Amino acid sequence: xxxxxxxxxxxxxxxxxxxxxxxxxxxxxxxxxxxxxxxxxxxxxxxxxxxxxxxxxxxxxxxxxxxxxxxxxxxxxxxxxxxxxxxxxxxxxxxxxxxxxxxxxxxxxxxx
Amino acid sequence: xxxxxxxxxxxxxxxxxxxxxxxxxxxxxxxxxxxxxxxxxxxxxxxxxxxxxxxxxxxxxxxxxxxxxxxxxxxxxxxxxxxxxxxxxxxxxxxxxxxxxxxxxxxxxxxx
DNA sequence: TCTGGATACATCGAAGGTCAAGGTATGGAC
DNA sequence: GTCCATACCTTGACCTTCGATGTATCCAGA
Numbered sequence: 452x453x454x455x456x457x458x459x460x461x462x463x464x465x466x467x468x469x470x471x472x473x474x475x476x477x478x479x480x481x482x483x484x485x486x487x488x489x490x491x492x493x494x495x496x497x498x499x500x501x502x503x504x505x506x507x508x509x510x511x512x513x514x515x516x517x518x519x520x521x522x523x524x525x526x527x528x529x530x531x532x533x534x535x536x537x538x539x540x541x542x543x544x545x546x547x548x549x550x551x552x553x554x555x556x557x558x559x560x561x562x563x
Numbered sequence: 564x565x566x567x568x569x570x571x572x573x574x575x576x577x578x579x580x581x582x583x584x585x586x587x588x589x590x591x592x593x594x595x596x597x598x599x600x601x602x603x604x605x606x607x608x609x610x611x612x613x614x615x616x617x618x619x620x621x622x623x624x625x626x627x628x629x630x631x632x633x634x635x636x637x638x639x640x641x642x643x644x645x646x647x648x649x650x651x652x653x654x655x656x657x658x659x660x661x662x663x664x665x666x667x668x669x670x671x672x673x674x675x
Numbered sequence: 676t677c678t679g680g681a682t683a684c685a686t687c688g689a690a691g692g693t694c695a696a697g698g699t700a701t702g703g704a705c
Numbered sequence: 706g707t708c709c710a711t712a713c714c715t716t717g718a719c720c721t722t723c724g725a726t727g728t729a730t731c732c733a734g735a
Contacts, residue, residue, distance in 0.1 A: 458574070458693060458694075459662075459692095459693075460572030460573050460574050460575060460662070460692095460693095461572055461573040461574075461691075461692045461693070461720095461721075461722085462570070462572050462573075462691095462692075463572060463662075463666070464692080464693080465692095466666075467666070467669055470669055470670060470672075470673060471669070473673055474672065474673055478712075478713090479712075479713075479714095480711065480712050480713080481712095486669065489668055489669050489672050490665035490666075490668055490669055491665070491668070493661050493662070493664070493665035494665050494666075494669070497693070497694055497695075498712095498713085498714080499693070499694055499695070499696080499714095499715080499716085500692075500693050500694070502713075502714060502715085503692080503693090503714095503715090504692085504693095506714095507692090521711080521712075523702075523703095523710085523711060523712085524701095524702070524703095524711095525700095525701065525702070525711060525712060526701085526712080526713090527711085527712060527713080528712085528713075544670070546569050547666065549569075549605050550569070550571075550572070550575075550605070551663055552605070553602035553603070553605035553606050554575070554578075554579070554602075554606075554659065556601055556602055556603070557579055557582055557583070557598065557601050557602055557606070558582060558656070560582075560586065560601050561582060561585055561586055570691095570721095570722060570723075571721090571722075572721095572722095573691095573692075573693085573720075573721050573722070574720095574721080576721080576722080577721095590683075590684090591683075591684075591685095592681095592682065592683050592684080593683095609722070609723055609724075610683095610684085610685085610723095610724095611685095611686080611687085611722075611723055611724065611725080612721075612722050612723065614684070614685060614686085615685095615686090615721080615722090616721085616722095618685095619721095633682080633683080635681085635682060635683090635731080635732095636682095636730095636731075637682060637683060637729095637730065637731075638683080638684090638730090639682085639683060639684080640683085640684075
């Protein structure tokens, strides 16, 4: 039985996109593929979430967009992190660490 | 500067409530306090999130509700986990572990 | 006595993100 | 010539969280 898909908690997708782009420019389709590969299929991005998220991040000035030729020889919109995007990623990683830390504390409380 | 408050990702509140109740019955107000205490104020539950969540979980059959006297001598609605609630908590913990694991993988990918 | 703060419940509308479903188009392989 | 992978996008339904607001009791301190 393959692991069940589960919805990404609101807000985490932005962080994951920024993280992938911190490794280098990529287009939407590629971002989705990388997320799935690296996470071993735990993270599966819906296109109806992905593209709005990219537009959102772009509009906020965290991404730069540029039409280029893809590896497959197709026109594709390549995104890359801006300086502000890098800052934002750091912030979101920080929040994530505090959240998971807090959840960890709450879970431990039961096992003592 | 105190750590900034941040919104709980959608869905995590249910899991945290179930976890707190797995330690024993509690009323809404008390659940919020415990979450804040245990998490060292990282998790701060909004009442407009808490009460709808409790009703939701109750309606799904994961909680039992009962009016009793609180420690402070006030009428309060005490919630406790049902068997189905315990099952649900296990499921959600599992999803959480897979999610944080996946996010961990994606973060590591950058630091190699 | 009365005022404020803690306890305890609840509801409402706004805001925001995710999802499933659907649509368009090109390139290469068979 | 047809199918699949690539690559973009939009729409509406759904759900949760949030901030604001409302009600009520109890107790401590001025």
